[in-house]
Amino acid sequence: MSATASTTEFRALTRPQMAARLARDIPEGWYVNLGIGIPTQVADHVPLDREVIFHSENGVLGMGPAPAEDKIEPWLINAGKQYVTLRKGGSYVHHADSFAMIRGGHLDLCVLGGFQVAENGDLANWATSENDMAPAVGGAMDLAAGAKRLWVLMDHTTKDGTPKIVHRCSYPLTAVGTTRRVYTNLATLDITERGFVVLDMAPGLTFENLQARTDAPLHR
């Protein structure tokens, strides 16, 4: 599929809009882990008066936003190794306890980026077959297998237009069948027994146009 296949006018969501769209669906009281990349931005769109508790796998529960330049705590970082803050009520734990929160099913939600998501809920987000660098997995497999629900936040296609929403993943898997929902720059998709179900689409986008950019059947 080429990028010029459709000239229909629509407005794909920007990164902040994607993060904001996902953030709308996180209710007060949830314990949430946000992966590195666009998922990290989701926290910026959850209003502070909605008490959502963010977890960082390096042992921070109750993580707050980035500090002002003059308020940096050099010992307080997130999983992306950026400086963060701790909200009142937050706590620190060691790595095994932090991953017990993940692997023991205590997190209500994990949001990860992705290379591919398949209609059977498989996620590929840690390695590509042509990658000749030393592979790195971090906490992605723990998060994808362990959280109560996994949502993926990513672009709908690669830069050259190759669909990332697919029938089956061709890249090495991160976890089998655990993705529940995908938020892209073009649509929000639930993964159900029937496969992908479209919850909403970017302004001006038609169902047919979305289907043309997707390598798996979509359902309304």
Add this chain to the structure above:
Amino acid sequence: MINKIVQSMADAMAGIQDGSVVLIGGFGAVGQPNALVDGLIEQGARDLTVAVNNAGVGRVGLARLMDLGRVRRVICSFPRSSDPVVFESLYRAGKIELELVPQGTLAERMHAAGAGIPAFFTKTAAGTLLAAGKEIREFEGETYVMEKALHGDVALVEAWQADRWGNLTYKQSGRNFNPVMAMASRLTIVQSQHMVELGDIPPENVHTPGIFVDRVLHVPYGDPSGF
């Protein structure tokens, strides 16, 4: 009188053997025992297996240890960093082995080692390349992978406070892998920013009790830097 405080780096590093499995604390630069890694470079042990979350930055510390050809094998979850130049070139050249382990599995394998649990089952990595060659079992309809305990011969740990019994605290997210590595090793060596009197750390606030610690060296270096 018990006194685990050592006065020199040479005393801290005494007896580390060639071929040792060395667990190195830290997540990025935070909680990373840089002085002890430099001490290990000086000490000279080789043919090491190193378990650590990140495989070194630039050409200092762990990266230098690898650059000197002293590390045979790295067990880690995220070998990439902002500047993983040494590890990547050694890896590409086939001069270093990598055992890639999901981060939670890495932590739990050491936690298990410290608790006398030889192996455990986890959902993490089930159905993926990282489960290859491992025993798979079903429990209540779900697929699990067997992972084995990871014991260290030596752990290098960074603490915020320590006393002469080896009771430790950690600062903020500097705790990370340090407590489980202290538990998992036969010889646990600590560098601590602050030395305090026995009893100064409130008992409720001891993060790692001295039973898991063998040697403590005072290294007041300030704030971590260099990710």
